[in-house]
Amino acid sequence: MLLHASADLRRPQYSASAAWSGYTMSNSTTQSTRSGGPLAAAWAVLRHVGDDGDRGLALRALESTRVLRSGIAEIDGLRVLGSPSATLCRVRDHRDMQLDLNGKTALVTGSTQGIGEAIAMALAGAGARTVVNGRKAEAVHDAVTRVREEVPGANVIGVPADVSTASGAAELASALPEVDVLVNNVGIFEARPALEIDDDEWRRYFEVNVLAAVRLTRTYLPGMRERGWGRVQYISSDSAVVIPAEMIHYGVSKTALLGVSRGFAKEAAGSGVTVNCVIAGPTHTGSVEDFVYQLVDRSLPWEEAQREFMRVHRPQSLLGRLIEPEEIGNLVVYLASPKASATTGAAVRVDGGYVDSILL
Numbered sequence: 468m469l470l471h472a473s474a475d476l477r478r479p480q481y482s483a484s485a486a487w488s489g490y491t492m493s494n495s496t497t498q499s500t501r502s503g504g505p506l507a508a509a510w511a512v513l514r515h516v517g518d519d520g521d522r523g524l525a526l527r528a529l530e531s532t533r534v535l536r537s538g539i540a541e542i543d544g545l546r547v548l549g550s551p552s553a554t555l556c557r558v559r560d561h562r563d564m565q566l567d568l569n570g571k572t573a574l575v576t577g578s579t580q581g582i583g584e585a586i587a588m589a590l591a592g593a594g595a596r597t598v599v600n601g602r603k604a605e606a607v608h609d610a611v612t613r614v615r616e617e618v619p620g621a622n623v624i625g626v627p628a629d630v631s632t633a634s635g636a637a638e639l640a641s642a643l644p645e646v647d648v649l650v651n652n653v654g655i656f657e658a659r660p661a662l663e664i665d666d667d668e669w670r671r672y673f674e675v676n677v678l679a680a681v682r683l684t685r686t687y688l689p690g691m692r693e694r695g696w697g698r699v700q701y702i703s704s705d706s707a708v709v710i711p712a713e714m715i716h717y718g719v720s721k722t723a724l725l726g727v728s729r730g731f732a733k734e735a736a737g738s739g740v741t742v743n744c745v746i747a748g749p750t751h752t753g754s755v756e757d758f759v760y761q762l763v764d765r766s767l768p769w770e771e772a773q774r775e776f777m778r779v780h781r782p783q784s785l786l787g788r789l790i791e792p793e794e795i796g797n798l799v800v801y802l803a804s805p806k807a808s809a810t811t812g813a814a815v816r817v818d819g820g821y822v823d824s825i826l827l
Contacts (some may be wrong), residue, residue, distance in 0.1 A: 479669060486661050494679055504542040509701040513638045513713075517787045532762060539719070547774055548796045557742050559767070560568060563747065566593050566800050566803075566804040566806060567594055567804070567805075568590060568593040568594045568595035568648070568803060568804060569594035569595070570594075571594075571595045571596065571647040571648055571677065571803075571812070572595065572596045572597075572598065572643075572645065572646045572647050572648070573587075573590040573595040573596070573597050573646065573647065573648035573649075573650065573672050573803065574598040574600065574626075574648070574649050574650065574651040574683075574687075575587045575590065575597065575598065575599065575600065575645060575652055575679075576630050576637075576648040576650065576679065576683065576746070577600065577601060577607075577630075577653030577654060578599045578601065578610060578650075578652060579599065579600075579601035579603070579606040579607055579609070579651045579753075580606070580752070580753065581609070581750075581752035581753065581754060581792060582652060582702065582747065582750055582752060582795050582796075583650075583652040583653070583702075584599075584610050584613065584614070584792070584794065585791075585792030585793050585795060585796040586650055586652060586702075586792075586796045586799045587599050587610070587614055587623070587800060588613075588614050588617050588618055588793075589793065589796030589797060589800045590648065590650075590795065590796075590800060590802050590803065591614050591618045591622065591623050592618045592621070592734040592800075592801070592825060593803075593804070594622075595622070595647075595648060595803070596622040596623075596624070597614065597621065597622065597624075598612050598624055598625070598626055598643060598646070599614065599623060599624070599625045599626070600625070600626055600627070600628060600630065600639065600653075601625075601627060602627065602628070602629045602635075603627060604625075604627040606627075607625035607626070607627045608625060610625065611623055611624065611625040620700075620702060621813070623764045625736035626639055626642045626643055628642070630653055630679045630682070630683060631653065631674050631675040631678070631679045631777075632674075633682065636679070636686065636755055639683075640683075640686045640687075644690075645690050646691075646697075647688070647691070647696065647697055647698065647699070648697070648700075648803045649683060649684065649687050649697075649699045649700070650700045650799060650803075651675075651679065651684070651700065651702065651724075653675065653679050653680075653681035654675060654676045654702070654720075654721075655671075655672065655675050655676065655717075655769045655827075656706075656714055656717040656754075656758070657714060657717070657784040658713040658714050658758060658761045658762065659675050659713070659714060659716070660713075661712065661715050662744050664715070664716045667800065668716060669716055672716045672717060672719075672720045673718075673720055673723070676720035676721065676723075676724070677720050677723045677724060677727065680701055680724065681725060681727060684699055684727075684731050684742075687699070688734070688735060688740065688742075689814055690733065690765060691735070691738070691739075691740045692738040692739075695738065695739040696739045696740065697735075697738075697739070697740035697741075698740070698741055698742075698743075698802065698807075699728075699735070699740065699741070699742040699743075700742075700743055700744070700745055700799060700802055700805045701724045701727060701728045701743075701744045701745070702719040702745050702747060702795070702799075703721045703724045703725060703728075703744045703746050703747070703814070704746065704747055704748075705715075705746055705747070705748045705816075705818045705821045705822050706718040706721050706772075707721035707722040707724065707725055707746065707747065708746070708822045708824070709783075709821070709822060709823075710722070711780075712782075713762065715803045724744055725744050726813055728742055728743060728744035728814070729744075729812055729814075732812035732813075733812065735811070736811075740811075741802070741807065741808065741810060741811035742811055742812065743807075743810060743811060743812070743813045743815055744813070744814045744815070744816070745795065745798060745799060745802070745814075745815055745817060745820055746814055746815065746817070746822065746827070747790070747795050747817055747818065748786070748790050748816075748817065748818030748819045748820075748821040748822075749777070749781050749782065749784065749790060749818075749819070750789060750790045750791070750792055750794075750795060751773075751789035751790065751791055751792070751823065752792060752820070755789065756769065759772055759773060759776045760772060762776060762779075762780055763775045763776050763779070773788070773789055775790070781821060783817060783820075783821055783822075783823050784818075784819050784820060784821045785817075785820025785821070786819025786820060786821075788819070790817065790818070790819050793819060795817055797817075798815065798817045804817065814827055
């Protein structure tokens with residue numbers, strides 16, 4: 468079987484639709500394939516590209532094509548012949564690179580906006596049955612709709628529940644008895660002078676940012692251990708390590724998550740379940756825009772305000788810009804995948820080099 472591609476494939480970047488429109492199928496050659504193994508699965512996908520789901524897999528494989536010297540793209544195992552103006556391509560088995568979460572159920576708390584929503588989209592894009600969570604049913608419904616729009620064919624549902632309370636966590640567990648991937652993302656933050664944070668505010672931050680994650684870990688980790696596979700992640704922050712003077716209550720709550728994560732990783736030792744903390748750096752979300760304008764001149768346009776914020780309040784960032792939520796999602800998907808089976812008990816940074824440390 469041969470694929471005939473348009474010359475567009477010789478370019479390093481091309482859209483899925485353009486790539487697909489340049490393909491026609493021919494069954495004239497099959498002898499170059501090897502039988503069995505991952506390669507056979509790749510060929511099976513391309514034999515049935517008329518099916519929308521298979522077409523999506525084929526396109527994802529084609530989009531990963533790596534352009535080498537002389538414009539030759541390499542994807543081992545499949546032979547892709549171009550039109551007279553195209554270059555001979557060899558296609559590699561994409562399954563070796565794909566972070567495949569098909570058949571897994573992933574719960575992301577606090578995922579109706581910002582980083583949580585981006586994580587939900589990333590997990591859905593990797594094939595997981597993804598559960599969006601938030602306090603308000605309308606917000607959950609809207610987020611589920613956005614995920615479906617951004618990730619065609621996504622298997623995504625919504626479960627509204629306030630996981631910062633014991634009753635809300637029980638409500639969520641009743642609706643969703645088992646998960647394979649638990650991403651404890653829900654959290655709150657706000658700038659406030661340290662001496663003005665009263666006891667009630669300290670308790671609220673621990674209820675939302677720490678105890679919500681502890682409750683859900685107690686709920687879902689036992690089932691993961693029994694099944695011999697699972698992933699638990701806590702979305703922490705650079706503020707856990709570099710406590711910000713303007714919101715020490717937030718920073719301390721995120722520091723606590725580092726200890727929670729390491730402790731539960733020991734509890735899960737040897738079970739096939741990994742437990743990790745993700746240290747997210749300053750990230751561009753709607754709520755962060757509001758936060759930035761608490762600290763810089765509100766009359767500044769956003770790009771100027773962002774640069775001023777990074778210069779004055781986050782000068783140690785090596786990235787020199789706010790991180791995009793999708794960049795956090797990319798790391799979460801990797802840690803949730805079978806590829807990260809040896810990573811556990813870790814605090815993994817996606818902070819743009821903000822934390823000035825060579826170890827953490």
